[in-house]
Amino acid sequence: MKEIKIFRRVGSFAENKDLAREIRIKELFPYVNNEKELILNFEKVESTTQSFIHALISDIIREKGVSVLDRxxxxxxxxxxxxxxxxxxxxxxxxx
Amino acid sequence: MKIHLPNSAWIGNIDPFIRSFDTSNDGILEITSHKKWVSVHPVVLCMIAALGLFMRKKGAKVNFEQMEATSKHYLERIGLFELLEIDSEITVTPHESAGRFIPIKKIKNSEQLNDFIKEIIPLLHTEPEKVEPIKYIISELVRNVFEHAKSFEGAIVCAQYYKKSEIIRIGVVDIGVGIKYTISEHYSPKNDVEAIALALTPGITGTTRRIGGTGENAGAGLFFIKSLAKASRDFFMIYSGKGMYKLLRTPKEKDIKLIADPLKDHFSFDNELPFWRGTVVGIDLCLKKTFDFEKLLDLIRNVYRKGRKEQTKIRYRKPKFI
Known part of the structure; x- marks a missing residue:
């Protein structure tokens, strides 16, 4: 199962929406499009914002449906x- | 244009300061100040800085009258004159403490925001968990400027932390297109306060009419920030165009209840203020032990769920935490 380590991309405060968008488009979408399971690993991430999480996963839920949360x-x-x-x-x- | 730094201007009593802002003659900016003492919220200093930078960019003259007030050293230390490239002729002696404030800064892109957030932690001399909501607010507000304001100078940010009362006061200001312009792309607010109210309503964003927003915008950021102020029983204000919305303090004897509709909250407003080209946001936040960010997130979650579930009776699928 593919695992994306959020800390490596954005550091301990996950707030950069531009990076969230990049992760979503380049990594999350290709995987969920293939019906594969995916892990978003927040190890070492101390805090985040609603805007970051929204930019990371909202479009995936909207486009693939809520069943994507099963994967x-x-x-x-x-x-x-x-x-x-x-x-x-x-x-x-x-x-x- | 004329703007006067008064004896006192905090969010609670900021209205006279704003009303005194003279927007006529945009060929020159005259900044004057109270002769004895100037005690103002960081948002006021952000406004002065943003206005000065904007006017200078336009090629207008900026005259900052020599300050006489004893508190002029504070304005020097917080970086107002430096940002405006004005020689204040004020000398700050080296033995003075650095203070618990975040100097005024212009933030124009993600990298500068990232650096700024890293810098503020040691400046505040406080526990990391207390810095969390501050980082949150600054990130959300500055990113709003990047995404919606179309401001050449980016966001002007400044904050002051009061250790004894554990209150942080934050200002984030831009000279951009303003909230009404942005929100009017998909909604039809009649005036600036109505536009601000829409921007504060969860699920409404200037980028789409679709509930839940776009992939990049949910329309929840300002609601979160207003909720932070509400949870700490403190002030929150937005001034844009001719309108100002001010969340008033929740009295101690009253329970904290988050309300999705900003016009049903405990607030004051004014729709006839001098026109501010852009958006001004000020917030006070008491970080005492009674303030619990995690508990607040539960409250926010409930406000979302309550309204929606009653209408749609949706069964929510859970994310899996492993």
Whole structure:
């Protein structure tokens, strides 16, 4: 299973949306398009913003459907990061 | 144009300062100050700096009247004159402490923002967990400027931390297109306050009319920041165009309740202020032990869920944490 280490790309404060977008387009999309499972590893990431998490995963949920969450794993998230991911995944499941 | 640094201008009493801003004659900017003492919120200094930089860029003259107030040293140390490239003739003696403030800075891109966020931690001389919400606010607000403001000078940022009360006061200002212009691409606000209210509503962004936003914008950032101020029972203000929205303090005896609709919150507004070309955001945040960022995230989550679930009865699929 492919694993993306977020810290390596963005450091301990994951806030750079441009990098989140890059990860999403170049790495996340190709994998989920192939129905493969993927791990987003947040080891050493101390904090993040809602905007970063949104830029990282929202389009994937929107385009591939909520079932993509069955193939996407969030590893080593501290409580704050888990909470922000929960907020984003929930509002992305709200139907427009 | 004329702008006057008053004796006192904090978010709670900032209205007279803003009303006194004279926008006539944009060929010159005259900056004056109270003769005895100037005690102002960082957002006020950001406004002065942003305006000065903008006017100079336009080729207008910027006159900063020689300050007489004793507190002029603070303005020197916080970097106002340096940013405006004005020789203040104020000497700061080397033995003075560096202070617990983040000097005024112009941030124009992601790299500068990244560097700035790294720099602020030691400047505040406080515990890392208390810096978290500060980093969060600065990142979200500055990125809003990058993405929406179309500001040539980027974002002007400044903050001051008060150790005894554990209050941080932050200002982020731009001279850009303003909120009404941005939000009007997909909505039809009648005035600036209505535009600000839309920008504060979770799920609404200037980049699309689609609920949940685009891949890059959710329309949640300002709601998060307003919620941080609300959770710490403090002030939060946005001034853009002729409008200002100000979240007022929640009294101690009242429970904290986050409200998605900013117009149902405890707020004041003014729609007839001197026109500010761009957006001014100021926030106060008390970081005492009672402030719990994780608990706040639960509250935010509940506000989202409550409104949506009642309407759609969606069954949420859970992310898997391993």
């Amino acid at each position: 996407l794993y969030f590893k080593n998230c501290n409580v704050t990061i888990q909470k922000i991911i929960n907020i984003v995944t929930e509002y992305m499941q709200d139907k427009s």
